[in-house]
Amino acid sequence: METVKKYFNLKNIIILLFVVYMWLFFYTRILNDNNELIVTIPVIVIFFIFLFIQILFFFLYKYIKKKKLEISKIYVILAFCFLPFYLFAFPQAQIPDEFGDYNRSLEISMGYLTSEYKGEKIGAGRKLPTNIEKVFSNNAKYEDTLNVMDITLNKKTKFYNFANKSLYSFPCYIPQTLGITLGRIVNIPIIGQIYLGRVFNYLLFVLLGYFSIRYLPLKKELALFIFLLPITLQETISLSPDAMTIGVSSLLVSMILSFRYNKDKMLSKKELFFLALLAIILSLCKIVYLPICFLLFLLPNSCFKSKKHKYIYTIFIILIATILNLIWLDISSLYLNAFHHRSNSSLQLEYIISNPLKYLATFINTLDVYLINYLVTMVGGQLGPLNINTSAPIVILTLIILFYLIVSNNKKCFLSIKERVFMIIIVLIVVALVFTSIYMQWNSVENKIIEGIQGRYFIPLLLLLAGAFMSNEKNDLKLNSNLVLFMICANVMALIAVSTSFI
Numbered sequence: 001m002e003t004v005k006k007y008f009n010l011k012n013i014i015i016l017l018f019v020v021y022m023w024l025f026f027y028t029r030i031l032n033d034n035n036e037l038i039v040t041i042p043v044i045v046i047f048f049i050f051l052f053i054q055i056l057f058f059f060l061y062k063y064i065k066k067k068k069l070e071i072s073k074i075y076v077i078l079a080f081c082f083l084p085f086y087l088f089a090f091p092q093a094q095i096p097d098e099f100g101d102y103n104r105s106l107e108i109s110m111g112y113l114t115s116e117y118k119g120e121k122i123g124a125g126r127k128l129p130t131n132i133e134k135v136f137s138n139n140a141k142y143e144d145t146l147n148v149m150d151i152t153l154n155k156k157t158k159f160y161n162f163a164n165k166s167l168y169s170f171p172c173y174i175p176q177t178l179g180i181t182l183g184r185i186v187n188i189p190i191i192g193q194i195y196l197g198r199v200f201n202y203l204l205f206v207l208l209g210y211f212s213i214r215y216l217p218l219k220k221e222l223a224l225f226i227f228l229l230p231i232t233l234q235e236t237i238s239l240s241p242d243a244m245t246i247g248v249s250s251l252l253v254s255m256i257l258s259f260r261y262n263k264d265k266m267l268s269k270k271e272l273f274f275l276a277l278l279a280i281i282l283s284l285c286k287i288v289y290l291p292i293c294f295l296l297f298l299l300p301n302s303c304f305k306s307k308k309h310k311y312i313y314t315i316f317i318i319l320i321a322t323i324l325n326l327i328w329l330d331i332s333s334l335y336l337n338a339f340h341h342r343s344n345s346s347l348q349l350e351y352i353i354s355n356p357l358k359y360l361a362t363f364i365n366t367l368d369v370y371l372i373n374y375l376v377t378m379v380g381g382q383l384g385p386l387n388i389n390t391s392a393p394i395v396i397l398t399l400i401i402l403f404y405l406i407v408s409n410n411k412k413c414f415l416s417i418k419e420r421v422f423m424i425i426i427v428l429i430v431v432a433l434v435f436t437s438i439y440m441q442w443n444s445v446e447n448k449i450i451e452g453i454q455g456r457y458f459i460p461l462l463l464l465l466a467g468a469f470m471s472n473e474k475n476d477l478k479l480n481s482n483l484v485l486f487m488i489c490a491n492v493m494a495l496i497a498v499s500t501s502f503i
Contacts (some may be wrong), residue, residue, distance in 0.1 A: 263302050288430060
């Protein structure tokens with residue numbers, strides 16, 4: 001009787017119910033349009049893959065729970081275990097903008113740091129091998145991937161327009177480019193290059209994520225949660241520059257909070273250089289995240305030789321980041337015209353300045369219409385080409401847990417009220433810049449709603465926002481195993497939703 005009570009406690013019952021729900025979810029995903037189950041070879045393969053995944057992660061969870069590892073090590077273990085499943089779950093071009101990301105990375109690997117502008121009608125991009133388009137398909141499934149496994153880059157070329165990706169500076173594509181360059185050197189097929197680019201992008205993000213958790217003085221479990229969100233794993237396993245943006249911003253915020261928490265630490269030249277490098281790369285990823293660099297002002301005076309040294313260093317880094325951004329904006333300004341046929345940035349800016357109250361109304365109207373969508377997509381409610389809906393109960397639970405991890409604080413915050421307000425203001429400024437940049441670049445003049453914003457744009461702000469709620473007492477380095485279990489289950493559910501969409 002005691003043995004029965006031991007194994008049928010509330011937690012185990014919840015886990016059992018969740019496993020049942022997981023398989024019911026899988027069952028509903030493999031039914032055809034008439035709600036009929038047609039057993040095919042792909043369905044059987046997917047079934048055994050997910051049976052294997054459940055067994056694998058069950059033992060992994062038991063191992064993590066038993067060993068009581070540090071959160072940074074738990075992250076690395078989970079990240080590498082999820083790597084093969086996320087890597088192959090998405091066929092080529094089934095992650096937003098991957099065709100353009102591949103072309104931009106390939107262009108850089110060929111030595112072209114900027115794209116070629118051909119005018120508004122033709123666009124901006126580069127002459128690249130014609131075989132590329134044979135590999136990428138907007139409706140690619142696993143079978144299509146197998147059919148193009150042997151296609152290599154040919155000598156015949158054509159002009160590809162990827163102006164929306166030409167806007168990104170080359171540092172955003174460093175890991176993808178390294179992977180694709182390696183693929184070109186050994187002359188592997190295009191599919192192999194895509195997957196190498198994905199792997200290199202993911203590995204860099206895992207490295208940045210690991211050190212972000214190590215440096216973060218508090219709320220390490222939040223960082224783990226953010227880095228293991230299905231949408232984060234999707235973007236970082238792709239060729240998207242979002243991996244660099246999220247990783248660099250997280251590490252920059254973590255390091256600054258760490259140095260602010262440990263006030264007595266004098267920063268070495270290497271640390272000062274690395275902070276400066278992170279700030280510059282982040283600003284080059286997307287200019288809307290440039291205000292995050294102002295967090296450097298939170299560094300204590302004790303980290304520097306003098307107060308004067310601190311302000312000279314901080315202002316100099318921000319100026320460098322701003323100047324480099326302005327230089328890149330000048331270089332890439334032509335690319336805006338190459339893919340914005342509805343919008344006119346200069347007229348849109350003039351409208352915003354002349355009618356601030358009307359723009360404020362547009363901002364509020366947009367939140368009215370899309371706020372729920374931003375929250376849902378920020379945690380992975382829609383994956384793939386943003387048309388694969390995941391489990392609604394999991395999305396709701398994810399949002400609740402995320403909110404709790406951000407605002408939970410039982411002790412006095414180690415930041416002053418002014419510093420906390422400063423961080424929140426930076427968050428609000430970045431949000432305003434995200435909305436305004438999309439409004440100027442993607443929307444027709446005086447549009448009443450700002451179209452084109454996605455929830456993943458706000459992921460780099462989550463740790464920054466949480467910084468305003470960090471307590472003054474260092475938390476335990478060991479993680480609640482229930483959170484690990486939930487993240488495993490959430491990602492398995494996401495993988496079910498994705499994989500069953502491409503069979």
